[in-house]
Amino acid sequence: MNCTKCAGKMVERKGTTPEGFEYKYSKCTKCDEEIVNMKQLHSVAQKYREMKKYTAKISKWGESFAVRIPKELVKQYELKQNEDVTLIPEKKGIKIVA
Ligand SMILES: [Zn+2]
Incomplete structure (x- = not known):
């Protein structure tokens, strides 16, 4: 070519x-x-x-906002209740790293 x-x-x-x-x-x-x-x-x-896309609503939790993580993602990333995750602010959004 x-x-x-x-x-x-x-x-x-x-x-x-x-x-x-x-x-x-x-x-x-x-x-x-x-x-x-x-x-x-x-x-x-x-x-x-x-590419699968998930949407979630932001709700208020005290002074902070909370995002519900769909159960498919909870399973896929083996998230546990009360687990600490890291939030990484990026140009186009916030990345959650478990
Ligand atoms: Zn050329």
């Missing part, structure tokens, strides 16, 4: 979405043009579809 802009050689590179999914794209070695082809696009769209 050659670059559509300069006909230079394209090489496949790996990128990571903000959600942490790896995807592949092609980059021109000559002009740095980046292209994601249909196959590459399909692959990352598939990963998004497979």
Whole structure:
């Protein structure tokens, strides 16, 4: 596959979405043009579809807010009652690490 802009050689590179999914794209070695082809696009769209999303409501608990963790996640991460977890503030949200 050659670059559509300069006909230079394209090489496949790996990128990571903000959600942490790896995807592949092609980059021109000559002009740095980046292209994601249909196959590459399909692959990352598939990963998004497979990603399970959970929603939870925030409730007030004294002066703090509490989030209910769905039982599927409690099972999956083997969370226990009264267990201490670490909350890591990130750009797009709060990460809970058990
Ligand atoms: Zn190019």
